[in-house]
Amino acid sequence: MIAVLAIISCKEDDNTIVGAVNLNFSNTINDEPIVLNTGSYTNQSNETYTISELKYIVSNIVLIKENGDEFKYPVSESFFVINEEVSESKGLNLTNISSGEYTKIKFGIGVDQSKYPLEGANFVPTAEENGMIWSWSSGYKFIKFEGSFTLEGETTTEDFLLHIGSHGEALDNYKEVTIDLSSTLTIEDDTTSTISIQADVAKIFDSINTHSLEIQKDVQVDPTSPLLAENVSTMFSVTNVSN
Amino acid sequence: MIRYAGYVIMILIGVSCSSDKDTYVPIENAKLDFVVPENFPEPSYDITLNPPTEKGFELGKKLFYDGRLSSDGVISCGFCHLQDFAFTHHTHIVSHGVDGALGTRNAQPLHNLAFMKEFTWDGAAAHLDLQPIIPITAEVEMNETVGGVLKKLEERPEYVKLFAEAFEDQQINAENMFRALSQFMILMISANSKYDKIERNEGSVFTETEAAGFELFKSKCASCHTGTLFTDQSYRNNGLSVDPEYNDIGRKRVTGLSEDIYKFKVPTLRNIELTFPYMHDGRYKTLNDVLDHYANGMVESETLDPIFRNATTTDIGIPLTEGEKEQIISFLKTLTDDDYINDNRFSEF
Numbered sequence: 001m002i003a004v005l006a007i008i009s010c011k012e013d014d015n016t017i018v019g020a021v022n023l024n025f026s027n028t029i030n031d032e033p034i035v036l037n038t039g040s041y042t043n044q045s046n047e048t049y050t051i052s053e054l055k056y057i058v059s060n061i062v063l064i065k066e067n068g069d070e071f072k073y074p075v076s077e078s079f080f081v082i083n084e085e086v087s088e089s090k091g092l093n094l095t096n097i098s099s100g101e102y103t104k105i106k107f108g109i110g111v112d113q114s115k116y117p118l119e120g121a122n123f124v125p126t127a128e129e130n131g132m133i134w135s136w137s138s139g140y141k142f143i144k145f146e147g148s149f150t151l152e153g154e155t156t157t158e159d160f161l162l163h164i165g166s167h168g169e170a171l172d173n174y175k176e177v178t179i180d181l182s183s184t185l186t187i188e189d190d191t192t193s194t195i196s197i198q199a200d201v202a203k204i205f206d207s208i209n210t211h212s213l214e215i216q217k218d219v220q221v222d223p224t225s226p227l228l229a230e231n232v233s234t235m236f237s238v239t240n241v242s243n
Numbered sequence: 244m245i246r247y248a249g250y251v252i253m254i255l256i257g258v259s260c261s262s263d264k265d266t267y268v269p270i271e272n273a274k275l276d277f278v279v280p281e282n283f284p285e286p287s288y289d290i291t292l293n294p295p296t297e298k299g300f301e302l303g304k305k306l307f308y309d310g311r312l313s314s315d316g317v318i319s320c321g322f323c324h325l326q327d328f329a330f331t332h333h334t335h336i337v338s339h340g341v342d343g344a345l346g347t348r349n350a351q352p353l354h355n356l357a358f359m360k361e362f363t364w365d366g367a368a369a370h371l372d373l374q375p376i377i378p379i380t381a382e383v384e385m386n387e388t389v390g391g392v393l394k395k396l397e398e399r400p401e402y403v404k405l406f407a408e409a410f411e412d413q414q415i416n417a418e419n420m421f422r423a424l425s426q427f428m429i430l431m432i433s434a435n436s437k438y439d440k441i442e443r444n445e446g447s448v449f450t451e452t453e454a455a456g457f458e459l460f461k462s463k464c465a466s467c468h469t470g471t472l473f474t475d476q477s478y479r480n481n482g483l484s485v486d487p488e489y490n491d492i493g494r495k496r497v498t499g500l501s502e503d504i505y506k507f508k509v510p511t512l513r514n515i516e517l518t519f520p521y522m523h524d525g526r527y528k529t530l531n532d533v534l535d536h537y538a539n540g541m542v543e544s545e546t547l548d549p550i551f552r553n554a555t556t557t558d559i560g561i562p563l564t565e566g567e568k569e570q571i572i573s574f575l576k577t578l579t580d581d582d583y584i585n586d587n588r589f590s591e592f
Contacts, residue, residue: 076418117370118293121418124376125390135380137497138373169361169369170498221499 017099019187022194023061023092025082026239027054029202036084043205045212049149049160054084054201055130056143056232057110059120060176061094063185064104071098079111079123081130082199102185105195109232110142110174113166134165137221141165142173143232145204149213160217162204164225164232173225175233186243196240203235204228272298272408275426277357280434282442282471288357288371288429295426298409303427305405306420308591311395312375313385315341320378320424321591323350326584329433329514330354336525341386347489349525351510352518354433354583360476364507364523365494371428372421389417396420433513433583441577442471449577456574463561464571466550473512473578479548480505482541482559486524493523505546516579530572538563 027034029041034051042048058080061073073094083089111120127133132141145162166173185193205211209227219225275295279286306312308321323338324330330353332338338346348364356362361369368374378384379392396402397415407413409423440447449457460468469475478494485491485505494503507523521527527536541551541560551559563571583589 113369117373118418118421121372121421122416124417125388125393128380128388128390133376133380135382136377137367138369138376139367167499168366168497170366170500221496223499225499 017187017189018096019099019190020192021063021094021097021185021187022192023094023105024194024196025058025090025092025199026196027082027084027090027199027201029200031198034084034201041202043202043213044210045205045214046152047149047205047213048152049147049213051084051145051147051201053144053146055132055145056082056199057127057132057140058082058092058107059111059123060106060108061092062106063097063102064106064178065100066103069100070106071100071102073097075119076122079120079126081126081132083130097187099187099189102187103181104178105181105197105238106176106178108174108176109229110165111140112174112176113139114172114174137168139165139168142229143204145201149217151214158213158217160213161220162211162218162228163220164229165221167221167225171226173229175229177233177236179236179238181241182238183241185241191243194240194242195238198237198239200235200237204231207231207234272296275300275430277429278432280432280439280443282439283355283432283434284358284470284472286357286429287360288425290357290429293372293422293425293429295430296409298405299423299426300430302402302405302409303423303425304589305402306424307427311399312379312387312392313341314387314391317341318385320375323378323384324353326586326590328352328517328519329580329584330431330589331518333519336520338384340381340384344383344386346381346383347491348523349520352514353428354431354513354580355472355511356431357429358472359511361508365497366478366508367497372425375421375424389420393417393420427589431583431589433580435582436513436580437577439471439580450573452570452573453577454574456570456572457577459563459567459571460574463563467509467548468512474509476509478503478506478508479550480544480546481507481537482544482547482551483522483524483526483536484542485544486526489524491524502546505544506548512575513578514580514583516576517584530575531568534563534568534571537561538568 036051040048040050059078060075061078063071080092081089124133127140132144134141141163143164146160148157148159150157164173181195185195187193208230211228216224219228273296275297277290277295308319310317310319312319318341323332325333332350337348338350340346351364356371362371362374363377368377376389379387379389393415402415406415406419410419437447441449467475467479492504494506495501515530519528521533527533537560539560543559547559551561553559
């Protein structure tokens with residue numbers, strides 16, 4: 001107890017100025033927030049779809065200054081599940097951010113298993129609660145995207161299910177994205193800034209690669225998964241920074 | 244609040260931050276030695292990232308034998324991994340789980356895990372530390388959640404105490420639970436069989452039959468059951484017919500690649516005399532059955548390992564006479580490590 005308190009007091013002693021950042025994720029299609037179950041969308045393969053579930057893991061958050069200096073959010077505290085259904089899950093409150101002016105943000109989609117796996121082990125119960133663990137494998141589902149779709153000119157709907165994660169040591173689908181902030185993020189003492197991140201969900205189907213649900217409506221551990229992971233890594237942009 | 248509390252304590256104890264180490268008296272928790280047997284390779288597990296301690300090991304062992312890791316409070320790790328049989332399941336072909344649920348695979352023995360790169364028959368666990376997630380959460384095994392286990396542990400004073408003694412942050416959390424289980428498992432080293440004593444020149448010698456078996460083994464088996472761990476840790480299709488009841492696709496489940504269908508990890512052969520039944524689905528009861536399979540029981544398939552193909556004929560398998568089989572089996576029995584089976588450090592009681 002004494003040792004713990006003493007450590008805290010040391011942190012306070014070194015006079016670094018820290019602030020907080022709210023990272024707000026908005027999952028959109030055509031710049032409008034998606035609506036689960038009732039929102040109807042069409043991909044570039046002319047497949048009309050609705051979304052019943054969208055979850056993804058965000059991890060390893062880093063803020064980058066103009067000169068390339070990085071502020072790494074403590075890795076063990078840096079794992080989150082963004083769940084479209086739960087609005088609180090879409091706002092990440094990051095505290096103890098070192099002061100400075102930041103121009104870029106970097107984060108991972110999924111869990112970097114190439115690092116020592118216990119670094120993120122305390123995230124396991126959260127991942128579990130969100131159904132982001134494969135029980136037959138010790139890996140995480142990085143992205144869970146489910147819904148139903150109708151082919152062009154047809155009326156019957158079918159379900160689709162896209163679960164993307166790493167395939168053991170054999171295939172690593174963990175992706176890191178670095179994106180420019182729309183304006184400079186300034187962290188000063190006791191300030192709370194906000195970064196709004198937009199995730200363009202339509203890009204899961206249509207970006208670097210095109211994914212047609214008619215061709216494949218069920219992707220789990222499958223050679224298609226890296227193509228989808230690549231698409232997911234392109235869907236994020238920063239729409240607003242307020243200091 | 245915390246800031247003030249911190250200052251108050253600092254004033255009270257009257258020390259600066261830099262001298263905390265001198266005044267902080269850690270709970271007695273001795274480091275345990277991880278000794279690599281002389282005839283073993285370097286471990287795959289990075290011991291420096293999770294150095295075993297007395298209390299960590301004790302906690303890991305307690306968890307290993309605790310039914311609280313399962314949803315019905317009965318199925319512990321030790322339920323399917325029995326020390327008498329080199330920590331495999333003996334009475335059942337495939338593992339049994341909560342509510343009598345049947346698994347689809349034969350529980351693997353546990354030994355020398357620190358030297359293995361991936362775990363389970365298909366390599367679904369890329370690291371020992373996270374392997375326990377699979378049996379804990381699998382419906383046909385312990386049918387629990389990691390979060391559920393932690394809640395149960397938090398309610399037990401003995402666990403509150405042990406976690407606090409074993410880890411600096413004193414927390415009951417997933418990381419510490421996995422650390423403790425790994426500390427127990429990495430120290431489960433089996434390296435004292437007759438074979439080891441011969442390999443280390445400790446005075447033992449093979450009988451004539453064993454020596455003949457060893458020669459045969461080296462020419463007919465050791466290309467996959469390589470080195471002193473008796474596995475090259477690769478995944479191969481060894482020509483087992485596909486059991487329609489399970490239609491187990493093997494390694495393909497992990498990689499998604501069709502080239503990996505029906506491939507399974509080459510298992511270690513240490514303590515093989517005790518770890519019956521054999522193969523990923525426990526289909527063979529005896530070592531004789533296994534050698535019969537390799538001699539003339541293999542079935543053809545696209546992913547059959549090329550090593551079993553004959554260069555000049557269409558025959559598949561490893562030609563073996565009855566006498567040769569006996570010699571190989573007699574050699575394999577020199578891999579039994581009685582010290583390990585009887586080592587109290589790993590025993591439930």
